[in-house]
Amino acid sequence: MKTPYCKLLLILLIAISWIVTDKASGQISSAFGPETDTLYVSNGGGDAPVIGFSAANGNEQISFVSDVKAPISGQHGVLVAGGELMLVNQNAGQPFSGDVQQFLLRTGKFADFLVPHENNTDAPFAPDAAVLINGILFVSNLSGTSDPNNPTLLQPGSIYVFKGDGKLLAKLAPPPGLTQRFHPRGMVLNPRDGLLYVSNLPNATNDGPCNGGQVFRFDPSTLQFKGILIDDAGGINGLNRPDGLIFGPNGNLYVTSFRFTSNPVNKAARDSIRVYNPFGEFLESILLDNDVENRAFAQAILFGPDGKLFVPISGNGSTTGEIRRYDVSTKKYDVFVQKGILASPQYLTFGRTDPATLAYGFGLRRGNQ
Secondary structure, X not given: OOOOHHHHHHHXXXXXXXXXXXXXXXXXXXXXXXXXXXEEEEEOOOOOOEEEEEOOOOOOEEOOOOEOOOOOOOEEEEEEEOOEEEEEEOOOOOOOXXXXXXXXXXXXXXXXXXXXXXXXXXXXXXXXEEEEEOOEEEEEEOOOOEEOOEEEEEOOOEEEEEOOOOOEXXXXXXXXXXXXXXXXXXXXXXXXXXXXXXXXXXXXEOOOOOOOEEEEEEEOOOOEEEEEEEEEOOOOOOOOOOOOEEEOOOOOEEEEEOOOOOOOOOOOOOOEEEEEOOOOOEEEEEEOOOOOOOOOEOOOOEEOHHHOEEEEOEOOOOOOOOEEEXXXXXXXXXXXXXXXXXXXXXXXXEOOEOOOOOOEOHHHOOOOO
């Protein structure tokens, strides 16, 4: 039986409408492949707070956030959802709290403050990373300013939980009694157990970061603390000052780790990405620096097309500003974005990155719009 002409025409119009809407909103479907996607990178210290690159080769670039309604300093977490890009802005160096701003994907123009800092007592003071889980926004707050009892220490932070309209729903922190102070940084939802994994910077100070690190777990549905997966005192071969973390396609957990600062000239003190199995057992390290004097470290990391690990390089070395693309099975990489464009790349997301699990793929986004 032949399909009536009018029905075929209707199907064709719907398909064209879907394609145009999908591309315009930045929510690229798998039908187009990675060559149509964009990699968005928050750019610390640069003229453009966020820069976009072609996901095909990293060569084409746009100064994405171009229409700024409020000062941006200390740009960190970036997410793409619902045709908009969310940017966590720490307002570094300012006496007021940070905020979360929204920009239109099609133009890069400012859309709104999801979490404003002005006249808002619910704004996090030092926001860092963000994930969006079923319409609920989780923002890590590194600190509640300085500790009045000890000016060298920072007050413990918490995870701010916001509803879709930006209203504060809750603050998450481990229960009293733990010896570790809570200064949360990176966050990711584990798709296998449904828990929120959070990297912790213990005993953060105004004078400089200390060593050691933890990975805590929370239930994002009940907002309950679910224990500590990794608790490392740090050291030359330990987890130090972790930030970005993500689960790989193989189920292993990858965590950024900075070098052991108390022995900066020791060649064993290296900036790296540490790899753990799902039970928190250490497996191996991916070293990021080539020598001791010229450091190369990463704030956040992200798996992208073809299962490659994308690593933005900060530091004071000759490779600062690169975005590397690692094959984690061989630990070899190519330079996806050449240095000289990004001043100090921080967090990153593709248009097809799941804003909860940070996994790559349009089909994985589920209810996170």
